[in-house]
Amino acid sequence: MKNETRVPISRITLRALAILAAAGSMNIATIPVQEHFLYNTQASTRFSDDSAIRDYSRSSVESLLATGGIKGYPEDNTFRPQGTITKLEFLSMVVNSLDPDGTKLAEGVQQAKDDVEDGISYYDRYKKRGTLDSFWGGKAFDLILGARMLDIGISYERASNGGNWDTPITREDAAMMIVQGLKSLKGEDLEKIYNVVDSKDGNYRRIAKLIGDWDEVTDSDVPDKGRISAGASLQSYDIASLYASGIAQGDSEAKFYPRKYLTREDSAILIEKAVNPEKRAKVTIPEADKKVDPADGVERTTLKQTDPTRRGAVDGDTFIKADGTSIKVVKDPKSGVIGANQPVALEMGREITRVSDIITTEKIANYGEKKLEDGSLSVDLGFIWNTDVDTYSGTGEYLYNPKTGEGHTSSEWYVIAESLKPTDKGTEGEVRYLGLGGWCKYTYIESYGWYLNTTEVSDFTEIFEANR
Incomplete structure (x- = not known):
């Protein structure tokens, strides 16, 4: 059959495919695949461009090759380590690596079939729309929809055109998919484990110190200088979670480059560390910066509301309101806000x-x-x-x-x-x-x-x- 490749299948993959077949979407006899991305293959690390695989990624690439998580291009025996990987290919890597027997994915597919509204299931409703049939000849339907039911990759699937699943994935979107996959498929909620919360007691700002290009991760006003997309990263919490857990470390300057496309060799590194916690870097989350009180050294005085030229109030000032009543200004010990829970607008x-x-x-x-x-x-x-x-x-x-x-x-x-x-x-x-x-x-x-x-x-x- 045109554009189809027959590949060797491991026992684990066979079990996963059997589950998908039972769900009604896979024909095990012939498995169409998109270009070089195969569900599982015999590993071979001897490519014509083997020397192009960088030393820092070689062990991860070989590990995924051995398990069938990624493969080279058979037509010219190349691996193309700096080549891109599509969103759908990376989704398949995440799901197959974190759910090797396909149990969780099958549960997601079944949830879609059990979710019936107005006499039609969520599964059949999407089948009828046909928006996902263009990906891998329709054979990716269960993968995409099952993952969506598990809250993996949902930002793409919701798009009206089906999600642009055949376009290259950026590093920030790969971070999102890994965090979602670990939470749904392994019960490892990185945001919760590492308290990635932007609050007084959270670690979000502290983890930011580990990331060399945090300004680019969060800044929506930086001009486009050859970046893949403009605007602040929508996945800053996911990126912070990967750094805190040791799954991502960035380059020699700890930069993540959120909007660049993920390369094939870097995808192998991220997936291997997601699957194997012992491969992750040991991370110490920095201490929070000691806040400098701008009011230090300011002489306390009496301020009048009727004086428009007065300075701003600080803890310890006396404030005379417009009606003539006075109040001693204090900093609320619980919130740290000057004048909190006091009947005054300083x-x-x-x-x-x-x-x-x-x-x-x-x-x-x-x-x-x-x-x-x-x-x-x-x-x-x-x-x-x-x-x-x-x-x-x-x-x-x-x-x-x-x-x-x-x-x-x-x-x-x-x-x-x-x-x-x-x-x-x-x-x-x-x-x-x-x-x-x-x-x-x-x-x-x-x-x-x-x-x-x-x-x-x-x-x-x-x-x-x-x-x-």
Whole structure:
């Protein structure tokens, strides 16, 4: 048959194919494969371009060749170590390497068949669409759909064109697929194990120190300088997880190059370390940077809200509000935010000197200066930058709660909310409102934990309108 190759099959692969055949999508008699990528073959490391395989990747390449995870090009006996690998090929590598007997994949396929809505299963609905039939002559249907049911590679499968599975995979997308595969197929949740969370107690920022090009991983404003795609990496948590676990180390400068295409030899390294924890590098997560308090050395004084030229407030200042009442400003020990849980808006009415390309003066609106369309008091009184002169608050929109008299930047409100997060276990779908007149809205998700899902300005505005 045209474009088909008959290949030797190991016992393990035969069992996996038998499971897929039972699911109704594989014909074991003849297994079509796309170009050089084979499910399992006899290993041979003697290629005409054998010398092109780099020393650092040779053992990983030979290991995957021996197990059939990857193969050379039989038409010219080359391996092409610096060649690219498609998304579908890498998905197959991940699934076959982490689920060698095909049990988990078969479960995913069965889930798709059991998920029936309006008289048709999820499986048959996708069959009817035909969007996945173009990949490997339709023989990849169960692989893609079964993996999707296991939450592996879902960002591609959801695309209307079927997912561009036949295009080269980038390194950041390969990181995502490995993290998803380990979690679903091996129960190894790297993000949870290494606490890859961007919070005060999380390791996300600490792990970032291990990654030589972290700015490129996270920066969406870097101009395109020959990169494969523009924009910040959507998989920064996955990349951080691979570094923390020792699966990825980057080059000699610890750079990951998230948007470059993954090469065939590098795919072998990542897969081998994912499958064999003993092959992973030993990693020590750096300590967090000691925060320098910008208020250190600032002489404490009395500040008046009616004085627009005053400096920003710091812990220990006395603040006289517009109504003449005074309050001793303190830093909240739980959140670390100045003035948290105090009935005062320390920046309200202050003129701020802003230094950018030019020096400008911005004013945080006085009480009542801005109003919503319905006539109620505004909650967004301006914007504060971390480079503003004599300013010691966080950054973002300055949001004022007229019900409690408290005001902070959006970043500070978020930190306050995080400090009030519940620690006891809730139930699925439960919602709790904590402190500050309903500012902190949490939902408990069984597979995740407590999740703060109200942080945007629009959400704050809605809360104010509901509670004013």
